[in-house]
Amino acid sequence: MAQGRGGIRGARIGSGPMGESERGELAPRTAVSFWCGNGHRTQITFAVEAAVPPTWDCRNCGLPAGPDPDDVPVAQGSAPYRTHLGYVRQRRSQEDGEILLNEALAKLRGTI
Structure with missing residues (x-):
């Protein structure tokens, strides 16, 4: 027995088939x-x-x-994670860092 279920499931009452005639070509x-x-x-x-x-x-x-199976595009490499110190080292040389460190220590010691 169908136990109260209707014969048409998933459709509204009165809806017909939706084909190209209704949607267009x-x-x-x-x-x-x-x-x-x-x-x-x-x-x-x-x-x-x-x-x-x-x-x-x-x-x-x-x-x-890509559209050619013999010539597939290469994935762009992502830049590795860089710390704050890494970015500082990219902008300044070791000598510049030593000069800045000595100036900062001199300010803290009160000699400047």
Whole structure:
């Protein structure tokens, strides 16, 4: 026995089939495949008149993917984490740091 469930599930009363006659015709499309460095294939459908981008993010791993499976784009390397001292060393040499340290110590000692 159906136990009180109706025969039509997931539809409103009075709704009919929704086909192309109600929505209109679909735009002409083209499918483009993109491959990432891990060998994943991502297929994207574009309108025929749309410009196809040179790269697309892989749905599986997030690496950049290109349309040529033999020439996949290389992921941009991210800069390593750098501490505050690392940034200071990038801007100043060791000699400059020694001079600044000696000036700061002289101020603290009251000799300047």
